[in-house]
Amino acid sequence: MYIVGIGMVKIDRYYDKGYMQLIHDAAIRAFDDVNSYEPEVVVVGNMLSSSLYNQDSLAALALDAIGFRGLGGLKVEAACGSGGHAVIVGYSLIASGLYDQVMVIGVEKMSDYPTSTVTSALAQAADAEYEYIYGISFAALNALVMRLYMLKYEAKREDLALWPVRMHEYGSKNPYAQLRNRITIEDVVNSPIISDPIRLMDSAPIGDGAAVIILASEDTARKLSDTPIEIAGLGFGSDGLDLSSREELLNPISIRRAAEKAFRMSKLSPSNIDVAEIHDAFTITALVSIEGLGFAGPGESWKLIKDGRFAAGDKPSINLSGGLKARGHPVGATGVYQVAEIAMQLRGDFPGVRISNAEKGLAMNTGGVATLTSVIIMKR
Amino acid sequence: MKISPARVWREKDSRYRLEGSKCKKCSRVFYPPKPSCPYCGYSDTERINLPRRGRVVSWTVEYTVPEGYREYAPIIVGLIELENGTRVIAPIVDVEVDKIYEGMYVEAVLRKIFEDGDEGIIVYGIKFAPST
Numbered sequence: 001m002y003i004v005g006i007g008m009v010k011i012d013r014y015y016d017k018g019y020m021q022l023i024h025d026a027a028i029r030a031f032d033d034v035n036s037y038e039p040e041v042v043v044v045g046n047m048l049s050s051s052l053y054n055q056d057s058l059a060a061l062a063l064d065a066i067g068f069r070g071l072g073g074l075k076v077e078a079a080c081g082s083g084g085h086a087v088i089v090g091y092s093l094i095a096s097g098l099y100d101q102v103m104v105i106g107v108e109k110m111s112d113y114p115t116s117t118v119t120s121a122l123a124q125a126a127d128a129e130y131e132y133i134y135g136i137s138f139a140a141l142n143a144l145v146m147r148l149y150m151l152k153y154e155a156k157r158e159d160l161a162l163w164p165v166r167m168h169e170y171g172s173k174n175p176y177a178q179l180r181n182r183i184t185i186e187d188v189v190n191s192p193i194i195s196d197p198i199r200l201m202d203s204a205p206i207g208d209g210a211a212v213i214i215l216a217s218e219d220t221a222r223k224l225s226d227t228p229i230e231i232a233g234l235g236f237g238s239d240g241l242d243l244s245s246r247e248e249l250l251n252p253i254s255i256r257r258a259a260e261k262a263f264r265m266s267k268l269s270p271s272n273i274d275v276a277e278i279h280d281a282f283t284i285t286a287l288v289s290i291e292g293l294g295f296a297g298p299g300e301s302w303k304l305i306k307d308g309r310f311a312a313g314d315k316p317s318i319n320l321s322g323g324l325k326a327r328g329h330p331v332g333a334t335g336v337y338q339v340a341e342i343a344m345q346l347r348g349d350f351p352g353v354r355i356s357n358a359e360k361g362l363a364m365n366t367g368g369v370a371t372l373t374s375v376i377i378m379k380r
Numbered sequence: 381m382k383i384s385p386a387r388v389w390r391e392k393d394s395r396y397r398l399e400g401s402k403c404k405k406c407s408r409v410f411y412p413p414k415p416s417c418p419y420c421g422y423s424d425t426e427r428i429n430l431p432r433r434g435r436v437v438s439w440t441v442e443y444t445v446p447e448g449y450r451e452y453a454p455i456i457v458g459l460i461e462l463e464n465g466t467r468v469i470a471p472i473v474d475v476e477v478d479k480i481y482e483g484m485y486v487e488a489v490l491r492k493i494f495e496d497g498d499e500g501i502i503v504y505g506i507k508f509a510p511s512t
């Protein structure tokens with residue numbers, strides 16, 4: 001199974017563009033990226049079309065956006081992890097033998113509404129009856145995990161500010177990133193409190209975006225692209241819908257399960273990965289993800305980051321796009337951006353910070369507080 | 381949040397009385413209740429009343445709240461470990477935002493948690509207040 005075409009739009013606040021135009025813009029670039037194309041089905045990764053835009057049947061909208069009325073399609077929802085899960089469904093449609101070419105589209109619109117409305121919609125990732133109904137936001141749940149991490153591993157607030165500073169540094173060089181400004185540790189620790197200890201600069205921004213990848217079976221891939229990137233392994237997993245009944249809040253089952261499956265399938269291990277894009281909707285999410293994937297032991301990631309590990313040129317180099325923090329996080333689209341960015345790192349044409357000769361990459365995307373996680377491993 | 385009377389009514393035992401589930405096989409107790417055991421996978425559980433006293437394991441002071449919760453802001457949210465080891469996430473009330481600490485004793489109290497507009501129903505549920 002191969003990724004043959006890639007198209008992305010810069011993540012931003014597009015008051016002049018709705019779902020249809022964003023999908024169109026990304027798809028046109030993906031079509032330009034292949035020698036020819038004949039998609040047979042679309043899979044759309046999206047979280048908020050129903051809760052914010054009263055729009056279901058999103059695949060039909062996507063097909064009209066690209067002029068392929070009549071094809072089959074479906075939307076895949078796994079909250080902020082929808083994009084990665086959509087790639088897995090796209091892969092499966094080809095692996096099953098049903099289709100040869102599949103378009104996976106990640107799309108989200110978030111910027112049209114005030115923060116409280118978006119906060120409400122995002123809170124739907126959590127347990128509606130036992131978390132959201134109390135007014136507990138998605139940031140608050142992550143804040144509970146962040147404080148637990150800081151207490152258990154004796155990490156200081158300043159230590160945990162290093163990650164967003166690094167993400168903005170990388171984002172400043174990525175033309176697709178929503179946030180292109182550099183920031184300092186002082187900026188992070190003095191930014192407004194969202195849900196203590198989470199501050200604004202620990203959090204991914206609200207933005208709109210669309211990313212498209214075209215997947216093809218092995219035989220077809222060689223015709224469509226001169227630089228196909230292989231999907232060598234993938235997996236997904238879950239943890240409790242609510243946080244209260246979880247056994248290990250700092251080591252979610254979902255990440256471990258998804259990673260185990262993807263590594264086993266690709267016959268690789270964490271030490272083989274050259275470049276990775278991981279889910280860092282909040283600073284704490286980055287730490288839990290790095291540890292869950294096996295790139296660091298429990299409670300070790302923040303120290304390794306402090307030592308300069310996982311920066312550009314290290315193995316693995318993590319979030320050279322700027323991550324969710326700076327590239328942006330149009331929630332249901334993010335997982336597709338990540339896969340596109342890793343594929344471009346492996347092709348050698350990612351337009352931001354790029355490492356040379358990367359051969360193996362990993363994209364990890366999650367919905368909820370690591371509630372539904374996907375891991376996708378790619379090879380040159 | 382879209383609320384309906386039936387939706388509120390069917391969660392009353394767990395939300396008003398702090399009822400959890402106990403697995404009929406591995407005997408583990410958890411909250412909120414579920415019909416199957418999330419730990420051993422056994423398909424039968426029973427409802428039990430949970431202890432109402434516990435200690436704060438983690439907490440946050442939430443300033444950016446979802447729509448409809450402005451009157452409660454800032455919301456202090458606690459991860460509470462009850463005396464039997466079961467964990468519950470719920471708001472903490474009757475305390476200043478800077479007076480919460482790890483290990484602080486709290487007990488369950490019944491409070492209003494949401495009001496569905498001026499004419500809609502009022503939802504009650506468990507919150508935690510400081511205890512000796």
Ligand SMILES: [Zn+2]
Binds near residue numbers: 407417
């Ligand atoms: Zn059990």
